[in-house]
Amino acid sequence: MLDIQLLRNDLYDVAHRLDQRGFQLDTVMFSALETQRKEIQTRTQDLQAKRNSASKLIGQAKAKGEDVAPIMVEVAGLGDELKMLEEELAVLQGKLNDFLMRIPNLPHEKVPVGRSAEENVEVRRVGTPRQFDFPVKDHVDVGSGLGLSFEIGAKLSGARFVFMKGPIAHLHRAIAQFMIDTHTREHGYTECYTPYLVNEASLRGTGQLPKFEEDLFRVPHGDAGSFYLIPTSEVSLTNVVRDEIIPLEALPMKLTAHTPCFRSEAGSYGKDTRGMIRQHQFDKVELVHIVHPEKSYDALDELVGHAEEILKRLELPYRVITLCTGDMGFGAAKTYDIEVWLPAQNTYREISSCSNCDAFQARRMQARFRNSQAKTEFVHTLNGSGLAVGRTLVAVLENYQNEDGSVTIPKVLQPYMAGIERLEFSSK
């Protein structure tokens, strides 16, 4: 959520900056709502003040045993009028809040301006794609002999689900273990176990609601409402600080969790239908930082470095790109994507997305800290994948495939694989 003061003071500048990310701010609507709000609020508060002072007089008169009838007459009609105004104000403030909740974050000034993914800017490439002296298979073909089954996934659930059996399931687990161990032992993160079903307030906090409900799986629960399956553990990790005032010395907080993620992928029909690039359910190791506002861009670099380190150790070629204004997610002020080399697609594909959301989520969540003057101030929040486990498995299968259909296990994963050095065909 943007600071409403910013819209009040610099509406057209805000509109211009939002335009760079392809969002049309309805300035006419905002101005109209604000004008009404101001008028109704002033009138309501005047009336409330009148009621309060009259009620106080009644109390004092009664205490002295005086006749209160004359004052009662004075306040007689006040209640109804006040009630109407209060309701009107509540409706207006609801509208204004909903308006604000649907506005994306402002891009940071340094973010390249652009309309779509075409205009993202490559920052660096690390590693050299391997030269194959045999026809390269994609992960679906490599995996089919090793226990990767989209048929069973489809039978159990439907399209965009996968089932893994045997050593490949083991490898999938090993990848996640390796990631989380690296982040907790070497990068200073605290390991967390989180709920996979969260409430609406949490999703509003991180920005998935109210605008992107169709991307989520909703689970009705009781008469009261619903749970939602987390689309990423960014939601459960970041909302740890929702409605909290954090002591200064507790910053920065660095949290990580390995969780499944659930996405309905509405609106991406026909995209990445083959293989496990785009699934309804996938595992991810998430990295979240809760930091002092002055440190958030340093934290972003640090976070990207932590995600990159996983790929370096797995010896997978990758590149880092800065997303342009038009390609960034709703809550991000700046985003780096990390893309891993997939030989079968002959291209780099996203495996991690690291964003600084500055105070955007904190303002929605009321997540604050006490600064050195003991005043409350919004924290900055960051999140990034460290990494997507399923896509990492894809990258390992494709980059480490051998001509005979086996797959070499990357060295750093071997300790997690009970010493197995290759995945080979198994009928079990």
Place this chain on the structure above:
RNA sequence: GGAAGCGUGGCCGAGCGGUUUAAGGCACUAGUCUUGAAAACUAGCGACGGGGUGACUCGUCCGUGAGUUCGAAUCUCACCGCUUCCGCCA
């Protein structure tokens, strides 16, 4: 699923229709004292929002939402959460 109890500022905790302008304490900030620190003493100190150039001023907030009342932290109803006990259960 059944029963009982409880949700008050950063934390603890009093208040149970009208000087509540939410007592008191802890923590925190500044000052006095001190070589420095601690202790002691003095003062300050909730969050959010509106109006005003400003000293300031007004409003809202006691889990959430409705209701009763001239007036609600306080009374009524519903919901949510927590604790304890019983039942069931990986």
